[in-house]
Amino acid sequence: MIPHHTLTGPADAPVLVLANALGTTTELWRDFALPFRLLRFDHRGHGASAPTQGPCTIETLAADVVDLLDHLELRQVYYCGVSLGGMIGMWLAAHTDRISRLALLCTTAWHPDKSGWDERVETARTLGLEPLADTIVARWFTPSFSPAVVAHFRSELLKVDVPSYIACAEAIRDMDLRPDLAKIDVPTVVIAAAQDHATPPECARAIADELPDSELYIVGDAAHLAVVEAPRTISVILDDHFGND
Template sequence: MIPHHLLDGPEDAPVLVLGNSLGTTTELWDGYELPFRTLRFDHRGHGGSEAPPGPYDIKSLAVDVLELLDHLQLKRVLYCGVSLGGMIGMWLAAHTDRISRLALVCTTAYFPDKSSWDSRIDAVENHGLESIADKVVDRWFTPHFDQTRKQKFREQLTRVDPRAYVASCEAIRAMDLRPELHRIKAPTVVIAAAQDQSTPTEFARVISSAVPDAELYVVGDAAHLANVEARQAVSVILDGHLGGVDVR
């Protein structure tokens, strides 16, 4: 499946793929001015992407990205992913040679506690995405985050195809990328947020300690969507790792 995507920027610049978190769309990266040709894509059932029937796993979601790269005739790319986007990035970097540099933001290779995913899946299957929207979005941001912007993210979440959302949750619940992290050869930076309840900093430390020569940074005043809430701090880290990131 080729996801809905946006390819922007100078045609002669390196391509940077930007992966979104579960429940968000390409709008997650609005506001970043990047000296790359940026490729943003929507996960299955998100934004403009189709919602094929499940089950899904991290490999199948990553293969969607590979098919997109092949469709656009892109052999090697930079990759930065948040949460689910980071999980896909880890799989791509561990299993292919398509990723030249990797940035992982507020993500994990494994969830030891499956119960929260079980309850989320049950709620969406029985009561729809509206039933979880407030709780999920509250965990994305710290309490002082702008409420108007927060509402826009809530609207993105509730427009996701519920069947694709459940299948994606099942993929995340079953995921365990820890045995594969040592295979990642692309230079890697791992960014965590001090107030992230969804993927706490200890999850980031597991990744950074297993990926050869990975660097770990923790930004302070942000929760799970740190690339939104701590945009300037994240951009500085990405600038050091990828080169030339500018935020307007």
């Protein structure tokens, strides 16, 4: 499946894929200005991408990225993923040769406690996303962050196709990427947010400790969607990492 996507920036610049968190769209990256050719895409049932036709795994969602790269005739790219986007990036870097440099933001390789995801999936299946929205968005941002921006991302969350959200949530719940980490041999930067309660900094440390070639950064005043709360800080880290190729 080829997801909805945009490709912007200088034609002669390296391509940097920007991959979103569950429940978000390419809007996640609207404040980023990086000196690369930026490839943004929406996961299944998110934004303008078609809904999924069945269950998903991280491998399924990674295959969508490979299809997109093939469609655009891109052999190798830089890749930066937040949360679900980072999980997909880990799989791609471990199992394909399409990623030359990797950035993993506010993500994890494994969820040991599945109960929260079970409850989320059951609520979404029976009642939709509205009853979940406030709790999800509260984990995305720190309490003092802009109410207008929070409301915007809450609105975008509620536009996601519910079966696709459930399928992606189940993919996150069921994944275990820990055995793949030692296979990732590309330069990688791992970024956590100090106030991220969805994927706390210890998740980032666990990833970085297993990667052969990695650097770890912790951004202070931000929660799970640190790319929205601290775009300048993260842009500097990404520019330095991807600019060193």
